[in-house]
Amino acid sequence: MKPKIVTEKGWTEATIDDDCEFSKFYAVADLLSNEFNLTFSNKLNDFDTLYWDFEYKGNNLVLHYNIYLGISIFPRAFKSATQTDNELVLEISTLLFQKLFDRDWSDFENGETIGTKGSESGTIILDIENSNGARLTLEKECGSIPFAITIGIYGLMFHTHFESELEKANEYVTETKYRVNKIFDLYDVSEDKRDDYWHSKHDKKINELAEMTEMSVTKEKPAHNSTLPKAGRSWWQKLFGSE
Numbered sequence: 754m755k756p757k758i759v760t761e762k763g764w765t766e767a768t769i770d771d772d773c774e775f776s777k778f779y780a781v782a783d784l785l786s787n788e789f790n791l792t793f794s795n796k797l798n799d800f801d802t803l804y805w806d807f808e809y810k811g812n813n814l815v816l817h818y819n820i821y822l823g824i825s826i827f828p829r830a831f832k833s834a835t836q837t838d839n840e841l842v843l844e845i846s847t848l849l850f851q852k853l854f855d856r857d858w859s860d861f862e863n864g865e866t867i868g869t870k871g872s873e874s875g876t877i878i879l880d881i882e883n884s885n886g887a888r889l890t891l892e893k894e895c896g897s898i899p900f901a902i903t904i905g906i907y908g909l910m911f912h913t914h915f916e917s918e919l920e921k922a923n924e925y926v927t928e929t930k931y932r933v934n935k936i937f938d939l940y941d942v943s944e945d946k947r948d949d950y951w952h953s954k955h956d957k958k959i960n961e962l963a964e965m966t967e968m969s970v971t972k973e974k975p976a977h978n979s980t981l982p983k984a985g986r987s988w989w990q991k992l993f994g995s996e
Contacts (some may be wrong), residue, residue: 767846
């Protein structure tokens with residue numbers, strides 16, 4: 754997956770996330786500071802919009818947030834931007850997007866499950882876990898089914914999806930990772946601020962994830978804590994064990 758790129762305005766603007774809260778903007782800013790060693794200046798903060806200038810490889814860019822438009826990066830010079838300005842927008846936004854996409858995911862049990870038998874009786878070829886409390890497992894040769902993808906968000910939902918081609922299976926994994934990330938983004942909002950709109954958005958994203966699969970939700974309820982301990986807990990216990 755990649756940032757959404759718009760050039761019709763006369764400069765390049767890369768949208769990192771078009772539906773997010775203020776907390777996501779600050780997380781992105783922290784990532785740019787810590788992972789890319791960038792420093793922000795000229796911070797313009799309004800009640801619904803933020804403009805934070807930064808320099809990347811000697812060129813002036815802007816990290817922007819609006820409650821209706823989300824997070825984007827564009828050249829500080831707007832229509833006067835040089836080709837290099839626009840190319841660097843593409844470069845930093847792509848790197849940033851990938852960092853955000855992968856930052857909470859790692860090999861489950863340090864990769865020790867690869868090659869073992871999975872829950873769909875196939876051979877596990879991909880097994881990753883999100884540190885906030887989710888797991889994605891891809892199996893091959895599941896009886897008469899070529900590929901099976903199991904997705905669990907601990908204490909919230911469990912699905913299995915089937916594909917006939919590896920390419921399609923990998924595409925499904927990528928799309929699911931993105932949707933799981935978006936669900937966990939919602940949990941950055943403190944519980945006292947989770948109003949009806951928050952719950953509506955939460956339910957919508959869960960339903961969208963459910964609609965991607967061929968099996969219905971086995972168990973569904975709002976997670977009180979999106980990060981659960983891992984040690985000594987089986988796959989089934991992680992999904993449906995006591996909180």
